[in-house]
Amino acid sequence: MEIPDQHNNRQKTAAQIEKEVWAILENVADPEVPVLSVVDLGVVRNVQALATQSEENWKIVVSYTPTYTGCPAMDTMKMNMRLALIQAGYKNVDLTQVLSPAWTTDWMTEAGKDKLKAYGIAPPQYKQLVCTPDSFQQEEAIPCPRCNSYHTRLVSQFGSTACKALYQCNDCKEPFDYFKCH
Amino acid sequence: MNSSLLNYTLQLADNALIIGHRNSEWCGHGPILEQDIAISNIALDYIGQARNFYQYAAKLTGNGATEDSLAYLRDAIDYKNCLLTELPNGDWAQTTLRQFFFSTYQYFLYQQLQQSTDQQLAAIAEKAFKEVTYHLRWSSEWVIRLGDGTEESRGRMLHAIDELWSFTGELFEGDSYEQQAVNDGYGVVLQDIRNSWMKKVATVFEEATLPIPAGNIWMQSCGKKGIHTEHLGFILAEMQFLQRAYPGAEW
Numbered sequence: 001m002e003i004p005d006q007h008n009n010r011q012k013t014a015a016q017i018e019k020e021v022w023a024i025l026e027n028v029a030d031p032e033v034p035v036l037s038v039v040d041l042g043v044v045r046n047v048q049a050l051a052t053q054s055e056e057n058w059k060i061v062v063s064y065t066p067t068y069t070g071c072p073a074m075d076t077m078k079m080n081m082r083l084a085l086i087q088a089g090y091k092n093v094d095l096t097q098v099l100s101p102a103w104t105t106d107w108m109t110e111a112g113k114d115k116l117k118a119y120g121i122a123p124p125q126y127k128q129l130v131c132t133p134d135s136f137q138q139e140e141a142i143p144c145p146r147c148n149s150y151h152t153r154l155v156s157q158f159g160s161t162a163c164k165a166l167y168q169c170n171d172c173k174e175p176f177d178y179f180k181c182h
Numbered sequence: 183m184n185s186s187l188l189n190y191t192l193q194l195a196d197n198a199l200i201i202g203h204r205n206s207e208w209c210g211h212g213p214i215l216e217q218d219i220a221i222s223n224i225a226l227d228y229i230g231q232a233r234n235f236y237q238y239a240a241k242l243t244g245n246g247a248t249e250d251s252l253a254y255l256r257d258a259i260d261y262k263n264c265l266l267t268e269l270p271n272g273d274w275a276q277t278t279l280r281q282f283f284f285s286t287y288q289y290f291l292y293q294q295l296q297q298s299t300d301q302q303l304a305a306i307a308e309k310a311f312k313e314v315t316y317h318l319r320w321s322s323e324w325v326i327r328l329g330d331g332t333e334e335s336r337g338r339m340l341h342a343i344d345e346l347w348s349f350t351g352e353l354f355e356g357d358s359y360e361q362q363a364v365n366d367g368y369g370v371v372l373q374d375i376r377n378s379w380m381k382k383v384a385t386v387f388e389e390a391t392l393p394i395p396a397g398n399i400w401m402q403s404c405g406k407k408g409i410h411t412e413h414l415g416f417i418l419a420e421m422q423f424l425q426r427a428y429p430g431a432e433w
């Protein structure tokens with residue numbers, strides 16, 4: 001594999017480099033929901049390009065936040081972000097975890113929500129609707145990603161991964177994952 | 183080094199690790215697939231919380247400790263988790279009732295801890311609070327379903343209350359490092375969350391048609407001081423075996 005020469009970057013401004021880095025990260029997928037990138041997910045919080053005197057020219061600082069505390073995909077995402085940047089010629093990369101403010105599904109991009117739905121996963125609703133501990137409260141009305149019916153039911157609050165709940169459509173009978181609000 | 187802050191952080195970490203380990207024992211044994219997945223997911227959330235607290239504690243020690251050395255190389259007497267978290271799972275009623283008691287405690291604890299003057303503790307609590315909200319909802323529903331269910335399920339829930347109630351007092355009994363944490367402004371006043379806890383338990387028990395144990399019941403304690411039931415030793419023996427036998431082993 002050819003590693004691009006960073007010397008071309010000498011003439012660029014920090015803002016240009018940062019824009020490039022965002023574009024690179026837009027191609028780093030969530031290993032558990034591969035249609036979403038780490039940018040769609042809202043996991044990447046900030047990108048900073050710092051000029052250095054070394055041969056590397058630019059030091060890239062990426063701040064990211066985990067979706068769920070125990071999300072096992074986080075380590076893989078972190079590694080893949082680093083690899084993608086190295087492939088693009090950025091070797092001096094600092095990946096910094098930030099916990100606060102805590103990740104919320106409200107940070108998922110609209111493009112990300114559309115991709116989720118097309119993939120068969122119902123995208124998250126707005127969080128103020130559901131994030132309370134009261135039991136047996138009215139269930140959220142989650143539209144079926146296949147037929148758009150709101151006539152669906154919750155099967156389990158915990159689905160195939162930490163971020164999802166399991167639903168079933170009463171009309172077309174399709175069982176589907178819901179990327180739950182957080 | 184601020185030893186109260188370290189102990190306070192370790193206590194939060196140990197509670198999460200030990201109850202997470204207990205829940206993980208259900209993996210592959212849950213009553214139905216969806217619930218097996220649910221409790222395994224909750225276990226995963228706990229391991230994540232424990233990692234965040236251990237990483238912070240490791241930094242506080244300043245002696246080269248790591249999240250792994252804190253989890254795998256300390257003895258039972260160094261562990262500060264509450265006794266409730268280390269009790270064997272028992273049946274599904276006992277597991278879900280323990281989860282309900284503990285999640286209610288964590289819900290109010292983390293709600294307050296988000297205002298801690300210690301920024302790292304506040305950030306971890308902010309993150310974990312959202313997950314605990316789901317744990318609390320899930321476990322409340324099980325307490326209600328089983329308590330207000332069949333004769334069999336109700337009997338099991340009543341038995342679970344007998345088994346667990348005397349372990350709930352310790353949650354709100356602050357040790358000296360917790361008192362210091364309150365004095366220094368980064369700790370949570372346990373008496374305040376005890377009142378919220380009682381109210382939540384009363385609400386859910388009422389819906390579950392379950393009685394709150396009455397009278398002045400003697401409460402178990404001392405887990406926070408490192409004095410544990412025999413059960414913790416067995417957990418650690420299993421959890422720590424590999425790192426003790428093959429120090430530094432990696433996957």
Ligand SMILES: [Zn+2]
Pocket residue numbers: 144145146147148149169170171172173174
């Ligand atoms: Zn449908």
